[in-house]
Amino acid sequence: MVKASEADFKAIITHQHQLALRQPVEADVKLELMHKDQSHIIDSLCRAIYVRRISQNEYHIGFKFLNLSPSNEKIINTYVLTHLKSLDRGFEIPRL
16 A cells, blocks of 8 residues: 555546446556665556545555566565564654
């Protein structure tokens, strides 16, 4: 799940009629993950599988990766495992 501003949300979810019809919404998503002071860019076609409006200008969006390369999968797995250990210290949801 990622945090997104209203502008980011509208840029990703451009087919709002699909949301109303509960049709899958797919988008090219680029995420930047920081791990051990190194930036990793994850670029993949994703399907939005969860959307929740937190406030007027903040959304949480859950994505399913549709074409993730093995190297990007490894980066994400490492990132998640590393940050799971910090849950009790206040894990922060990554931003788009």
